[in-house]
Amino acid sequence: MLRRVRKLHNLFIIRSPEDKRLLRAVRNITGITPVQLDLYHLAVRHSSTARENNKGIRESNERLEYLGDAVLGTVIADYLFKKYPFKDEGFLTEIRSRLVNRESLNVLGRKVGIDEVLSFDSRHQGRFSHKSLYGDALEALIGAVYLDQGYRKSQKFILNKLILPYFDIEEVVRMNPNFKSTLIEWSQKENKVLEFRIIDVKHHGNHREFTACVYIDEEEYGTGFGFSKKKAEQDAALKTCELLKLI
Template sequence: MQAASTNTVFEPILSFFRLRLGNSERKKFRRSVEHIIGEAPSNIGLYQLAFRHTSASKETAIKGFKESNERLEYLGDAVLGMVIAEFLFKKFPYKDEGFLTEIRSRIVNRETLNIIARKIGLENLIEYDGSRNRGIVPSRTSMYGDALEALVGAIYLDKGFRFTRGFILKELLGHYDLEALISNNANYKSRLIEWAQREGKKVEFIIISERGNNHFREFISQVTVNDEPFAQGSGYSKKKAEQSAAEKACEQLQMKPVSN
C-alpha cells in the first residue's frame, strides 16, 4: 500500500492537524520525525496524529468526531507483529510455533516498547493532557509504547510496507539483545503455577484494587497460596499486574532464572 493512494482517505482529519502547527514548530517537528525514521516525512499530519494521546483528543474537521493515535496504534500493532513474526520465522527455521509466539510476545510487550519509544525520543513529541492523569506518572503508563505502535502505523501509510519493514528491523530490533531475550524466561506466572503443581499447592491471582482513570488505570494483583495472601504486584493491565505479583512471589521463593 503506497502513501499516494492512502493519504486521501485521511485528508479531512490530517488537515486539522496541519493547521495546528506553526511554520517554525512544523519544521522542528519534521526534523525530529526525520531523525527518528531516517527519511523526511511525506505527510507530516500522519505523524502529528501518531503522537496525539487519547487524553488530548479533540474534535476534528469532521463534526462530532474525536481523533487520537488509537487507530494508528491498531494498524501499527498489526504491522509490527507481522514483521516480527516473519523475522523470527526465518531466523529460527527449526523452532516450533510455541517458541516463536513466546519470543514475539516478549519483543512486543508493552514495557519493552515503552523503553524503546523513549530511547528513540518519542517522549518529547507526544501530546497528552496531563491534567487527566490524576497524579499517575505518564512514563509508567503504556503511552510511549502506544505511540511507538502508532508511529509504525504512520510510517506504513506514509512510506509503504518495504520502508516500514526496514525501519522495524534496523531501528527497533537493534535495541534488543535477542539472545538474552530468548534465554530469560520472564513468564513468572507460568513458573509459579508449575511450582504449585509440583508442591501440591493451590495458587490464585486476584485483582484487589484499581486506581486512576480510563487513560491511566493501574491494577493491583494479589497472589494467594492455599488461600493465604503471599505477594502483591501492580501493572497497567490485569495481565501485567498478575505477572508483577508472580515475579514477587518467585523472588520470595528464591526461584532461579529459567533458560530455554
C-alpha cells in the same frame, strides 16, 4: 510518483516551530523524512488531547496505534519465521510476544525519544502511570510510517531502528520470563499458600488494564499491571520474585 511530488512540495512549505521540532524527532527516531507530516502529528496525539476534525470526530492516535500494532506484529513474525526455520509455531509466538508486549514497547518508546514529542494531558498523568503510554505512541508512529512510506520502509524502520539495536534476540530466546511458575515452585518447596488475585480492572478506550496482587499466606506481596490477566499476574509474580530475591 505521488510521494516524489509531495516530497518536492514539502521543500517549499514554511514550517511552524512545532512542525520543525516534530520533523527532527521523526528523522532521529525513524531515519525517514516524512512526506505527510500530519500523520505524525496525529501519531503523537494521545486521546487526552484529541482534537475535533471538520466532521465532528475527535481524532487521536488510537487508530494509527491499531494499524501500527498489526504492521509491527507482521514484521516481527516474518523476521522470526526466517531466522528460526525449524522452530514450531508455539516457539515463534512466544518470542514475538516477549519482543512486542506492552511493557517492552513502553520502555522502547521512551528509549527512542517518543516521550519528547508525545502530546497528552499532564493533569491526568496519574491515570496513565501504568498504561503503556509511550508504547502505544510508538505503535502509532509505526502506523504513520506505514501509511506515509509503505511496508518496505516500515519494515526497515522496525528492524534496523527498533528491534535489532535494542534487543539481543538470542538472549530473549534464552531467558525464562515465566515468573509465575518460579513463584509456584518456590511456594510448594517452602510449603506456602500462594494466591493470585485480580484486584482491579480499569477501562482505557479499547483497552482493559488489570491489576493483580500476589498473596503468600494471606500476606500481600507484589502488585502488577497488564492488558490481560496473564500479563498482570506475570508482572505481580516478577515483583514478588524480586522481593523474595528469587531472581
